[in-house]
């Protein structure tokens with residue numbers, strides 16, 4: 001009897017899973033393995049919202065495997081040690097896994113290769129599992145990655161993607177492989193009250209609904225804050241409960257302008273992956289320095305606290321920050337404007353904002369979070385790095401009726417008309433009764449400071 005191990009990481013699904021397919025082809029029996037690695041905790045990535053969503057994903061994966069005659073083997077400890085131990089226990093000659101791009105994923109791959117190799121076990125790493133197009137598969141002349149999105153998109157859009165693989169009918173697992181309990185969401189405390197359910201089944205249901213009822217209007221509605229017309233598939237993509245290859249294929253098959261706009265957003269995900277794969281340091285240092293001397297925790301403690309808590313006095317900013325805390329998720333337009341407010345209006349270091357997002361976002365990942373923060377801060381790939389989003393202009397454009405603000409800032413629930421975005425214009429008596437703070441900063445002062453800092457005054 002031949003045995004292979006499939007090490008699941010950010011690919012917690014059975015549909016369109018090349019490592020699982022390859023392992024099933026190569027061996028009579030397969031061990032589906034997930035390792036709870038304390039290294040993730042030590043690095044600060046193990047936060048309640050993502051831990052709870054991960055537990056849902058693992059439970060769902062285990063249930064799907066059981067329906068196919070198998071089960072998920074969960075172990076705890078350093079991933080290289082546990083994968084090598086499982087391979088030795090079941091006499092496996094191969095371990096299959098998806099390629100990752102972060103420094104953590106690369107280091108994990110190196111450790112696995114070393115440890116498994118010492119025991120005569122081969123590590124087989126599969127590309128285009130976590131992204132639709134593998135990082136480095138398309139490059140411009142003379143560089144190892146695209147630094148600008150639009151030319152990348154043009155090339156990416158012409159790539160031929162593999163056909164999505166169906167979920168296997170049976171997954172025969174050898175007897176007697178030891179495993180611990182599959183984590184449960186109920187054991188995680190401190191999660192956001194509006195956190196969605198995780199798992200491949202929930203993700204596939206949401207995606208099917210989205211294809212039927214959301215995709216066609218996505219092009220017109222994706223920036224409408226109150227309309228909430230985006231897919232909310234990001235956490236499922238982050239944990240790999242959905243395959244980006246399958247999403248692109250199915251959206252393209254559905255067709256229409258909504259599908260085109262949606263596929264373009266999925267390309268942003270791949271774009272950031274290929275940037276970070278080429279420049280792993282961009283997770284913590286400026287991709288393109290603008291020689292900023294940011295305000296840090298010490299200089300700007302009160303401003304940072306007000307921003308985190310959603311009491312800056314700018315309702316649209318506060319609505320976004322409160323949505324983040326309540327749902328572990330925030331609308332993309334709100335992410336853009338709260339990040340611009342922190343980095344450009346308050347001139348606070350983008351890493352402080354990125355850390356706060358990673359503490360709460362259920363889709364929080366190093367690749368998309370850090371590079372989007374850099375994009376907004378103007379230290380990343382934005383071709384207009386000094387642009388500043390004015391929260392009032394943004395509010396009037398993307399929340400014209402004020403419904404998004406009223407939903408998330410209950411103090412302003414009864415404020416009608418345009419005043420919901422500018423409560424400081426209300427008569428003093430009314431304002432005092434609201435219990436909502438005055439603006440933290442005059443926008444003109446923030447803009448002037450930023451321009452001075454960037455040498456553009």
Ligand SMILES: Cc1cc2nc3c(=O)[nH]c(=O)nc-3n(C[C@H](O)[C@H](O)[C@H](O)COP(=O)(O)OP(=O)(O)OC[C@H]3O[C@@H](n4cnc5c(N)ncnc54)[C@H](O)[C@@H]3O)c2cc1C
Pocket residue numbers: 222230231232233234235237238262265266267268269272330331332333335336339357361363364365366368369370372373376
């Ligand atoms: C400051 C900031 C931080 C962010 N942090 C993260 C993060 O940690 N994780 C994350 O997945 N996204 C992040 N984003 C990108 C984007 O905001 C989310 O992917 C999107 O809001 C998720 O909602 P959705 O699934 O409804 O997106 P949709 O609009 O339905 O888009 C479909 C998918 O495309 C991808 N996508 C869309 N926009 C982007 C983008 N700008 N960059 C990369 N991928 C994109 C996502 O996978 C998303 O699920 C961040 C954006 C900003 C401005």
